[in-house]
Amino acid sequence: MKIHNFSAGPSILPQEVIEKAAEAVKDLGKGLSLIEISHRSKEFVDIMENARALALELLGLEGKGYKALFLQGGASTQFMMVALNLLEKRAGYLNTGTWSEKAIKEAKIYDDIYEVASSKSANFNYIPKGYSIPEDYDYFHCTSNNTIFGTQIKEFPDSPVPVVCDMSSDIFSRQLDFTKFDLIYAGAQKNMGPAGVTLVVVREDILGKVSRKIPAIMDYKQHIDKSSMYNTPPVFAVYTSMLTMEWLKNMGGIPAIEEINQKKAQLIYSELDINPLFKGFAVKEDRSMMNATFTLSNEILKETFDSMWKEAGISGLNGHRSVGGYRASMYNALPLDSVKVLVEVMSELERKA
């Protein structure tokens, strides 16, 4: 049976990417596996350089003073690394959920952190708007897509200070003016590749302005100077991320995938709006195109619904414990057909109930 993988992360990758990655683990082309060659070999250096170039190309940031890095430690390490590299006195954070809160907590270890706005009192079911960002902040940090709560920033604020954005769960999913951002980071395992690598795209001229000493492995400048090879990179995760970026480029890049992502989101949200058995969690205007969160209006139907979607081959639909209910994660590699199957099950439940 075909499995429809709605997992929130690690999550679905294009089938052709998985096949090519599996092939490279067996033999990269000269009788050696991807995971047994030197990262300093020409083969791997080319892979790293291709991956770095593709990231900038897809985001439309080539030749604009940005550098792409593939680092380890997950997006969670970036919570600390951003502060170490950019925080001199104070910074402003937009608090839109669990991941923002973690970023705030880590940065607070180093200096003053202010929440410019927060939707915590509404259990993060919306994106705050209309706040202002003071000019004396070192930077402003936001989370573009709130994976757990299913909200997404549609309009980014005009900021007088550098903008840092955690795009872990919607990188490469929609068109934005990426030059509005000075530092973007994203753990690969939601929308780009396997777990184990984090993409960082940084405008070089925002670096080197803090007075603290930064350990080399935490220093973006060191990673830039060493072409993202300061130490041994996670070769498999970098290679597979490169394959996903190639897949995306070949299908027409971000504009092409955004069109499909919009169709998927439209399909599920219109079902949530017409089907009285379900309730969407996020307020309409802030709904995420990547993670749709919803609950049953009557918990009595849980057992029936759960067995129906499992029978239909759907996997990974359970919501995060802080929201409950369900979460349909519809990352780039999830086909429109999978969403059709889910929506069919939802309307079938309505007919049955």
Ligand SMILES: *Cc1c(COP(=O)(O)O)cnc(C)c1O
């Ligand atoms: C998953 C996620 C993270 C955490 O990523 P790790 O790579 O596990 O550290 C951070 N931010 C967002 C928005 C996420 O979705």
